[in-house]
Amino acid sequence: MTSRQLAIRLIVLATAILGLNYIIWRWMVSVNWDAWWIAVPLVLAETYSLLDSLLFGVTMWRYRQRDTPPPPPAGLTVDVFITTYNEPLDLVMGTARAARNIAYPHRTWILDDGNRAELRAIAEAEGIGWITRSEDWANRPRHAKAGNLNNALLATDGEFMLILDADQVPDPRILDHTLGYFNDRKMALVQTPQVFVNVPPHDPLGSQAPLFYGPIQQGKDGWNAAFFCGSNAIIRREALMQLGVMRYVSETELALNKALRTADKVVAKARRQLGPGQERLAAALSTVAADLRQVRRELSEGQAIADVTYRFQERVDTVARNLVAEDFAALHAELNSIEGLSRTIDVDGSLAVVDDVALDRLSQRDWSPLGAVETVRVLIDSVNAEKAGEAQAVMPLATISVTEDMATCMRLHSLGWESAYHHEKLADGLAPEDLDSMLTQRLRWAQGTMQVMFRENPLLQRGLGLAQRLMYLATMWSYLAGFAAVAYIAAPVIYLILGILPVQSLSNEFFLRLIPFLVVNQILFLVVGRGVKTWRGQQYSLALFPTWIKSVTSAFGNVFLGRDLDFRVTPKTLQARKRLPWHLVRPQLIAMAVLVLAAVVGAIRLLLGQGDLLGSSVNFVWIAFDLLIFSVVIQAVRYPGYDAWLDSTKKKEGNP
């Protein structure tokens, strides 16, 4: 262990001890239960923040800086993928040419989800491959970037693939510096940093993530949990394909079990509704019920799903055919009434997420016996091994989230594969240059993370070690900051305006317990950050509270209530605008106004002799801190984009 690592561990321990010392005292002794409506939210917010810093401490515990990997052996086959949807052609081609010039032998492909003939012509003229979706994808869920990559995986055959966003221009050395990690047969993925070149030093939009692409990734790497971040990463094809095959099996099993349960309900309901004189139908339903039991029996005996469902289909087809022969017209009407069924099942694409609500609705419909037989047939058909609703049976990149990277990486880790974080800038990226695009991008990341948290919570994934689970949780946890921010705004406002204190008293004990924790926590950031600018990130983690809250609520609605995510692709070019977009940060502006108002009211109350000097002073400082945090949105709104910023800087220098 290096002395630096020792120092980090000691500070982490100190943070944990001092933090627990504070928060336990807060819960046990200091909560002002008379004002529980603000006291409890505040202590919850503080607990949230403490857990956040404990998770950060766990991340830093195994902080590791990897040695330079050996040079790669010759003869590996590599595909370089540039994903694009609607970016300008010169942007895409700029990246593609740089990719073609990567030194290690490879093939370069543009993955054009926009299916642009013009782009194809330019690319192929320069010897760059062009891939768009195959016909299989027509009228099926497209799964955005994950679908684009999955499509390309089946159209290419390199052992390794480098994934680049259209706005990440690679360094020629990128493969030579990273492929060596794959000498380790268990290495599935190497992520390199995403650094942006079109960002001024003061980084008004918080585009750079030096804490994440640095200490945090290095810390996660120590626990074999370095994250895949969607671009600038090299992946082993074998690992992804294995993931795809295993997911296919488990999704098929899951979907079949769900469909069997629903089928039972459908049949039972139809039997209850039988009237007298319908013996023939009763017999048909009994046959289907017996067939369903047989399916379960055969599955429990370990027979293969494909065989079992295939035979079931044949038996039910026979039942249906016999009924049809006897009363074609009646059945035909029934069939029309359930035509929409297979579409319902495909609502969300992946079979793993066959919608419980839709299945319930199906079983509750008033199915007549004939309809029931056909319903069961369609139900089992829809999950049988063919996955008719999807373009590809095997989807190696996870499609459960709008950000495919985290979910895919977590699944790789749970299969026992390893990942590495290579801390060297090997691509020049372009960040969004205006507030609207930046907010869209942050919302999408946060929503994607929340989708994974709700759909495949890391704490429940088999195959992950405890520390790996915590590493995934830590990132998800940080996106819950929006709710804490609301409490941190409300508490000082309520004190200064109403005089209600959420703690019992602002005694010496309060400060003696809180301040050492805050100090040590900041020292930890200083030591691990080693001079990188972390302040901007700290500001945005609170200042974007409306975005974070929206990501949680919309992802919850999407995962559990089947609602639309209202998802937009991040624009990669500067959005034209006429006026400054103050409306985008309205909640923050209102919060700032309320904070200022509270400070004024507090000052007046103090002058009138109503306020307590110590309490008011603490809250003035608190408000000043909140305002300092939120002030970042003002410069974000006023930021004109990189070129305009460069021009104005030059003018200033020209006319001192």
Place this chain on the structure above:
Amino acid sequence: MIEFNNETLANGVGVIRPVGRLNMVSAPHLGANIDALISDGTVRLVVDLAGTDFIDSSGLGALITGLKKTRQAGGDLRLANPTAQITAVLEMTNLNKVLQPVSSVDGAY
């Protein structure tokens, strides 16, 4: 490299025999063979793995894709004669829960 010795049996079942290694390089060839048979109207297929020395996840992916396509065309795809390595890979990925191989081509249908 890989070779395919295919034949169609008297009962209309198409037999595909990949000889060699079924890996990420050769998997697309298997897919093309399956597609060709389906488009000729042969939708009940058996992949005879007796001559297949090695299979990886890409090869398995091609088998699953073939299963999906034959099922959609109203047929089926079955596996026969897996070697020990293939059986091990099928078990490791749990794919034997979906596609269970049989010991001979004749017993497939």
